[in-house]
Amino acid sequence: MKTLTVAFVTVAALLGVVFIVVILSMRNQVRDAVVSNLESTQRLFAAVETRRQQDVRSRAETLADNPTLKAALDTYQSEVQDDATASRADLLETIDLVLENVAARVDSDAIVLVDLHHIALGAAGPMANRWPRSRPVSLVANRTAAGPSGADSFDGVARMGDNLFRVVTVPLLLGDTLIGGLYVATSLDQDYAQELDQLARTRIAIVSDGLVVATTLSPRAALQFESAVAVTQPVDGVIPLDGESHAFRRLVAVGNTVFYALGSVDESSRQAMRDAMRNLALIGMFGISLAGVGSFWLAQTLSDPIKRLSTSLATMAASHDVSSRLPLTGSSLELDTLTETFNALMASVGEAEAETQAAYTGAIRALATALDARDPYTAGHSDRVSVLAVAICRQLNLPAGEIEVVRLGALLHDIGKIGVPDDVLRKPGALSAAEFDIIKQHPTVGARMLRSVPFLSPHIPIVELHHERPDGGGYPNGLRGDDIPLGARIVHVADAYDAMTSARAYRNARPPAEALQELWRCAGTGFHAEIVAALANALPGVTSEPPQGGASRG
Amino acid sequence: MLVLAVSAPNGQTDLAAGRVTGRVKLTTKIPGKPLPSTAYPRRTIGDHHPSALPEIRNVVVYIKDALHKGPLPTSRNELLQEHETFIPRTLAITRGSVVSFPNGDPFFHNVFSLSRAGNFNLGRYQRGQTREREFTKAGIVKVYCDIHSHMSATILVFDHPYFTIPDLEGAFELPALPTGEYTIVGWHERVGERSMRIRVEAERPTSVELVVPVPVGDEYE
Numbered sequence: 001m002k003t004l005t006v007a008f009v010t011v012a013a014l015l016g017v018v019f020i021v022v023i024l025s026m027r028n029q030v031r032d033a034v035v036s037n038l039e040s041t042q043r044l045f046a047a048v049e050t051r052r053q054q055d056v057r058s059r060a061e062t063l064a065d066n067p068t069l070k071a072a073l074d075t076y077q078s079e080v081q082d083d084a085t086a087s088r089a090d091l092l093e094t095i096d097l098v099l100e101n102v103a104a105r106v107d108s109d110a111i112v113l114v115d116l117h118h119i120a121l122g123a124a125g126p127m128a129n130r131w132p133r134s135r136p137v138s139l140v141a142n143r144t145a146a147g148p149s150g151a152d153s154f155d156g157v158a159r160m161g162d163n164l165f166r167v168v169t170v171p172l173l174l175g176d177t178l179i180g181g182l183y184v185a186t187s188l189d190q191d192y193a194q195e196l197d198q199l200a201r202t203r204i205a206i207v208s209d210g211l212v213v214a215t216t217l218s219p220r221a222a223l224q225f226e227s228a229v230a231v232t233q234p235v236d237g238v239i240p241l242d243g244e245s246h247a248f249r250r251l252v253a254v255g256n257t258v259f260y261a262l263g264s265v266d267e268s269s270r271q272a273m274r275d276a277m278r279n280l281a282l283i284g285m286f287g288i289s290l291a292g293v294g295s296f297w298l299a300q301t302l303s304d305p306i307k308r309l310s311t312s313l314a315t316m317a318a319s320h321d322v323s324s325r326l327p328l329t330g331s332s333l334e335l336d337t338l339t340e341t342f343n344a345l346m347a348s349v350g351e352a353e354a355e356t357q358a359a360y361t362g363a364i365r366a367l368a369t370a371l372d373a374r375d376p377y378t379a380g381h382s383d384r385v386s387v388l389a390v391a392i393c394r395q396l397n398l399p400a401g402e403i404e405v406v407r408l409g410a411l412l413h414d415i416g417k418i419g420v421p422d423d424v425l426r427k428p429g430a431l432s433a434a435e436f437d438i439i440k441q442h443p444t445v446g447a448r449m450l451r452s453v454p455f456l457s458p459h460i461p462i463v464e465l466h467h468e469r470p471d472g473g474g475y476p477n478g479l480r481g482d483d484i485p486l487g488a489r490i491v492h493v494a495d496a497y498d499a500m501t502s503a504r505a506y507r508n509a510r511p512p513a514e515a516l517q518e519l520w521r522c523a524g525t526g527f528h529a530e531i532v533a534a535l536a537n538a539l540p541g542v543t544s545e546p547p548q549g550g551a552s553r554g
Numbered sequence: 555m556l557v558l559a560v561s562a563p564n565g566q567t568d569l570a571a572g573r574v575t576g577r578v579k580l581t582t583k584i585p586g587k588p589l590p591s592t593a594y595p596r597r598t599i600g601d602h603h604p605s606a607l608p609e610i611r612n613v614v615v616y617i618k619d620a621l622h623k624g625p626l627p628t629s630r631n632e633l634l635q636e637h638e639t640f641i642p643r644t645l646a647i648t649r650g651s652v653v654s655f656p657n658g659d660p661f662f663h664n665v666f667s668l669s670r671a672g673n674f675n676l677g678r679y680q681r682g683q684t685r686e687r688e689f690t691k692a693g694i695v696k697v698y699c700d701i702h703s704h705m706s707a708t709i710l711v712f713d714h715p716y717f718t719i720p721d722l723e724g725a726f727e728l729p730a731l732p733t734g735e736y737t738i739v740g741w742h743e744r745v746g747e748r749s750m751r752i753r754v755e756a757e758r759p760t761s762v763e764l765v766v767p768v769p770v771g772d773e774y775e
Contacts, residue, residue: 067703068668074706075668075696078743091668175639175704177744 006295011287015280022276030269031238031247038236038249041200041261045251048199053155053168056184059106060170064182069098069113070172073180077115092122092133099124102182110165112137112183113172121180127187130160137183139167140255157188157208157257164188164206164213166254188257190214200261203246207233208257217262218242225262233258238265301332309339316346357455364412364456371417375426377504384502386410388494388535395534396490406487409462413491416446416463428505440475443467462487466495471525484528493519493531512539571730572754576762578613578724578740608722609768612644614710615726616717618737618749626650627715633697633707635663640697640707644743647689649713654686655697664700671695671711708743740764 072094079088095113103111103124110125114137123131131137141156156167165185172180186192188206193214196204205215205225212226221241228239229248236249244266251259312326325343328336368382389410393403417425420442424435431439447464450456465488468474470481474492484492500515510518516536523529628650634641636658645653657663657679665685666675671693676685678701689695692713699705710717720726728738731754739749748766 065703067666067698067700070703071666071668071696071698071706074698078694078696078708079670094668173704174706 008288008291011284011291015284015287018283019277019280022280023273026272026276027265027269030272031245031265034247034263034265034268035236035238035249038202038247038261038263041202042249042251045196045200045259045261049252056106056108056168057170060102060111060168060182060184063102063105064170064172066098066102068094069102070174070179072098073113073115073121073172074174076121077179095122096124103128106184108184109187110183110185112185113180114183115180116178118181125185127163127165127185130163130165130187131185135160139169139183140257141169155254157254158183158185159208164208164257166257188214196259200251203262203264205248205260205262206257207260213257221246225260229260302335305332305335309335309342313342360453360455361408361411364415364453367418368412368415371414374422377502381498381502382411382414384498385413385491385494388498388538389490391538392490392494392531392534395538396486396530398486402487405458406462406490408456409459409487410491410494412446412450412456412459413463413466413495414442414446415449416442416444418449419445426505430506440467444476459487461485462491464488466491468492469526470528473525489528489531490534493527493535496527497535570733570756572733572756573730573759574617574728574738574752574754574762575759576615576726576738576764578610578615578720578726578764578766580609580613580724581765581767607642610720610722610724611642612742613724613766613768614644614646614717614719614741615728615764616646616710616712616739616741617714617728617731618739618747620714620716620731620736622714622716626713628652630654632656633665633709634658635665635699635705638699638702638705640699640705643707644710644719645707646710646712646717646719648715649692649711650688650690651711652686652688653709654684656684657681662701663705665697666700667695667697669693669695672709675700706743710741738762738764740766742766742768744768 072091076088076091076095079091099111099113099122108125109127110123110131111128112123112131113121115121118137118139120131120133120135120137122133123129137158137160139156139158156169158165158167164187166188167186168184170182170184171178172182188208193204193206193216197216203216205217205222206213207226207229210226210231212222215222215225217225221244224241225239225246225248229237233250233253236247238245238247240246241262241264244264246262246264248260248262251261253259309326316324325346326339328339365382372378372381372383386407390403390407393406398406417439420438424431424438427435443464443466447460450460450463462485465477465479465484468477468479468484468488469492470484472478472480474484497512497515497519500510500518501512503509516532516539519527519532519535523532626648628648629652631645631647631651631653633645633653633655635655638659647653655663655665655676658681660681662678662680664676664678667673671691672687672689672695674687676687679685689709689711692711695709695711697707697709715729716731718726718728733754733756735751735753737749738752739747741747745766745768748764750762750764752760752762754760
């Protein structure tokens, strides 16, 4: 879980940094991209537009090279001073017919015939009605584009009523003589702006005489653009429109009319940002799931085995168990090496511990032996009690661990007698009450001694309680029956038996059978019957039946 | 070619008549506001065959307000189509005269007119053939070729004989006119009428200098 969290936080931090870097660099990049896009749009537009104008012109020229049209125009002008209106009406009708023909072959909003004084004589096409007859046309053209290649010198813009037209002019020549002109007019209206917008894939604004005449911008943005740009008509720049940063560039200027291409930097960066965010989210999800898988794998191969190991260690530490070995996890070489090293360490610790214990045990045993030796009559007593107790344990089928506890406990059971003065201990006669009180303190003293050595604590009950009796008449606590621990019961019986079968200063040793007899006699009161029975079974060659009714007590 | 068939009133007649002589001067000044000229090569093919006649021969001098009584002399005239041009470009005739239009080019030509004074179409015909037409109404008749859109010519039809085309130096002399005040006109197809008032007297010839601002050749561009 922790591994997962760490992985997640790492991925999140990484993504955060990437995100910030992306945000910072993207806006500039997007802005540059928008500007360069506008530049290429401008170049493309200029090329396409020049080509288109040439196409329109060349087509219109072909169509204008019409004998009937020229004849009608020329004849009309030759008769302009006459007042024969009927004839002129015929000529104008002829002109209109020819123009209709031309209009059907040229893609434009209006085909207009003008005389030498730029007065419209006829028009055809969808927007012909904007070009009334006899109305002078004021054509604002680029005078700057000079030279034979300056195709733009013919391009002009004419305002007819509410409509602004882009005009391609085709001269009408009769031999060497200019007799008039044919205008191919394209209305600069919303439709035109829309068309340019779709071609260029940018917003379009057509500005004329300080006003936006057609645009694909929103009305608000158009107004702002108008007030910011329309008068000065800069070549390019960046301005905020309707809360968004827009780059703009002049596509083409004809007279007082300018075509602008605009691109919203914010809109483009939003798009780019969305893409980037989606990619980042994908990367993030991938990273997190990778981290999840990775941490799961880590948990499988490292964390869990380590946890198992530490649990085992904790158990071992709590139980002071240095002998058992940690199992190999097999999850990773390092971990197994660690485990093995630890096991080796524990083994050596165990050995050291065993040596220490042996040393302690040896010392205490030496003490016990020395204690026994204070009185020649009790020499070897502790060893013998220990052997007897172990024999009893075996009869009772106790586990090896408990037998070991009993064995050492039996060896040390009289250690407390170290505090009993020699004259009391070796007194040949009966003891006085006060002397006996001193004797009775030896279990308590022994227990206190053992408490100072931690690994001897299992033996304390044996040492402390090996003089308790089932009938509660024992010392030091007067415990009864089952309250007395098993080890203490066993040592009590073994102690009594050895005491009876050993010689004392004041009496001879009793034979084993007799001693056993005595034990049986006190079974249930002084001794636990089942322990006495176990002792009886354990003594080889000593056959002593329990007295009648004696065994039933226990 | 114009054949002047007027009664030469050199001697005294019943009516008092006077001679009108003069000179036409062409200038290149262009009045008005022309269209921007083309930067593209012209699509016509007749450029390298300019009219055989100098520009002065395209000017017609006539009395605008002359009255003529009695039968009008007529003539036969020819307007040749050669090198994709009409030769001459300008013709002046009396009402009732006949003009023939022979085709001198090795391809088809056509002659048609939309003018009020002579609305006609002679159809297409090949080299060596000719068509002719009598002009019965006075006025300006512009003729064109329906095949070659750059070809044009003008026929001025008068209901009086008081007109002429200047010689190469621009000098002209009108047939003798009854005395009185007149408006004399120098006409050119690109310029229209340039007129002035004159007084015709029996005693001495009236001398007139007419200035017609005709653009000449490439100077127009």
